[in-house]
Amino acid sequence: MLPFVPFPLGWLRLLVAHDWLREAGVDAWLAAVRADWRLNRTFARVYSLRWVAADMLALRLKANRNWRGARPGQAVLMYGERNGVRLARCYSLTAVRGRMLELAIKRQPGGRFAETLIDNILPGDVLELGTPSGELAWPRDAASGVLLLAAGSGITALYGLLREALGNGWQQPVWLLHSVRQREQRAFVPELEALMARHPNLRVQWLITGEPAGEGELQGRLCAEHLRERPAHSLLACGPHGFVQEALTLWHAEPRAGTAQWEAFSPPPAPASTGGQPVRLEFARSGLRVEGDDQRPLLEQAEAQGLRPRHGCRQGVCTECTCQLLEGRVRDLRSGREISEPGQPIRICVSAPLGDVRIDL
Template sequence: MTSTQAPSRAPIRGKARKLLVGALGALSSPHHLDRYLELADPLLATASNRARITHIDTSVHGSTTLAVRPARPCRFVPGQHVQFAMVIDGVRHVRTFSPAIMPGSREMVFTVGTRHGGLVSGHLAEHARVGDIVEVGDGAGDFVLPKSRPSRLLMISGGSGITPVLSMLGSLAESGATAVTFVHYARSPGHVPRRAELDALSSLPNVEVVLVHTRGEGGHLRGRFERAHLDAVAPWFADTPTYVCGPSGLVGRVRELYAETGSTELLHTEEFTPPAYVVDPDDVSGSVSFAESGIVAANSGATVLEQAENAGLTPEHGCRMGICHTCTAIRSSGCTRDIRTGETDSEPGARIQICVSAPIGNVTVEL
C-alpha cells in the first residue's frame, strides 16, 4: 500500500500574507503600513520581527538574562548570533547577541554581559522592563555544531559566552548520543548565569558540567584558564572537537594551548568582546574621506567606524567586533589595517568591516 501526504499549506499561506501586506501597504500610502499596525500592537509590524520582553533577571553579577517572545519564529541554528535592536531615547541601537530557545516555547533567551560604558547592555541592566519591545533577526555565523555529531565534545565558555554554548548543549542533550564536558569560567558563584539550566544539564548522564571560579571560593576548579584545568577534567582534549566562547583573554589562552598541542584544526571559537587595540602612531597621517557624505576628516588612527561617528555619521553597525558584518562598506582607495590580526590591505574597491579596520594614511570609504 502506498500513502500520499497532503502538500504543506505553509508556502501558500506565506504567499497570501505577502500579497495581503502588499495590498494594505498600497492602501496606506503615503505612510508605511506599520505606522497604522503598531497603533494596535507593535508586534504586528511587518518591516521587522518585533518581540516583547517577557522576563528579565538581573540577579547575577555582571550580566542580564532576558526572555523575549517574537511575533514570528526566528530561523537560527544553536550557537549562531542574531541582530538585536532596541530604541533608547528615540535612537535605534543594534547589537549582536546569541540566543537560546526555551524548551517547548518560541521564546528566545539572551544573557548579555554588562560592559562598562555599554549603552545597550547598561540599559538592559538598569532600565529595561517586561513588556518593552525589541527587534530580533534571523541567525548568522558559523559557530555551530557539525551535522555529523562526534561521540565526544569539549565546550568552554566564560561570562555571558555561556549563551551560545548552552544553546548547543540543549540540542545535544535531546539525543544523548554525544558525551560533553562543559567548562564554564566565572569570577565567583554569584557571577554564574543560568544556574538552574546548568544544574539540569549536569544531571544528564552524557553531560559533565565543570564550574571554574577565577576569584571566588567554591567551584570545581579555581583560577584563570590553564592546561592543568583540562588535564584534570578532559585529559583527552587534544583529540576532541572543542567549542570556546567568551572574553578575548580566555579565547586567546585556549588558542595558544591548542596551537602548542597541534590541535588547532579541532578548535572552534567565538569572542564577544571587541579586540584590544592600541593606535599605531605610524598610521596616524593623512585623512579619511567619506565619499557619499562628502566629509573629510583628519585620520586619528582609530577604526573607520569610530572616525565616521566622530565626524557625525551614523553608519549601520552591530557587534563592533567583526562578527556580524553589518558594518561592511567599500574602501575605494587607500590602505587599512585589520585590528584583530594586524594585517594590512590596499586592494581598491574591497569591502571592509569598518568596526575592525583602521586607516593607514589617506583612505576613502563609501559612506
C-alpha cells in the first residue's frame, strides 16, 4: 500500500510556480515519503539486475510519473555522486514499456561512474534519470535489408532497435555484427540466439579482435571482407569513434542505395598537438573573455577557465551541454559540419571554435 500524499502534485507545482513553496523543499519532503518521488525530476527504482556479458550489467527500472517516454535506441542520462561530486553518464535504452525501462552498463576500469554503480547497486535502489536523447531510428524503407555494426557497448542501442523492429513484424533481412575484444564480452548472446530462432531473416555474428575466433565467429578488426554479401540497403553503426568512422568508410566505398546512421559513444581523437590558432572566447552570461584555441572543444576550454558548464556524456550524444551560439563559427568535431548562424544551439562538448566566438554561457 502506497503512503498517503496529502496534496496532488499538480497543486504542489502550482504553489511552487507562484513562489509560495520552494521546489527543493517539496522534493525533500516527497523523497522522505518515498525515495523515487519528486515534483518534476525523474527517478527510477531498480527492479532487477542481471549480467548480460562478463563486463556488462543490465538494469530493469521503473520510472516515476515524471517520465515523459522514450523509445529503444535512445540514450538517457543517469546521475550519481562520488566523493561529493555530481556525475552523469549516458546509457542506451534496450527496452521501453511505459514506465518500465531496460538499459545496460558496461564496466569501465578506472571509470568514476560505471565502476561505482556496478559494484554497489542493488534491487530497490533509486536512480535519477535525465531527458532521453538520440537520433538513431530503424530505417523505414530498407527493401534490401539492414546492416547493424556494433562495437563494445554500442550493442545496447542497436539491440534495442532490433528487438523493437522484429517485434513490430520486420520481415526484410537483418545482419548484426558485434565486435568485441574477447569472447566473454559478447552481450545478450542467449537473447540474440533466441531472436534468430524466431526470426529466420536475422543473422548475428561476432567479430573477435583480441583472441582467436571460434566456429562461426569472425576474426580481426572490421574490414571490407566482413561486409561482403551482407544486406546493403541501410546501415546503423554504433561504437567508439574509430570503429564508427571505419564502418562509414567501408560503407561508402561502394555505391549504396540506402541510408547510413551512426552514433559514437567516444569523442573524436584530439588533433595533433600543433597549438592551433589563437581565438577569443566570450562566455556571455559569465562575463568572461579569454584567449583560447581552435582545436579543443568549447566545454574543455570553459572548464580550463574555471567555469563549470552543465554537461553529461561529453560525447555529443545527450543535450545537457547545449548552449546558444551568439557570434562566430564553430565546427562539430564529429562530422566537421560548420555552424555560424547566431542563435543556433550547439553541443559545446563536441564544438570547437573557428575564429572568435561568443556563446550564451
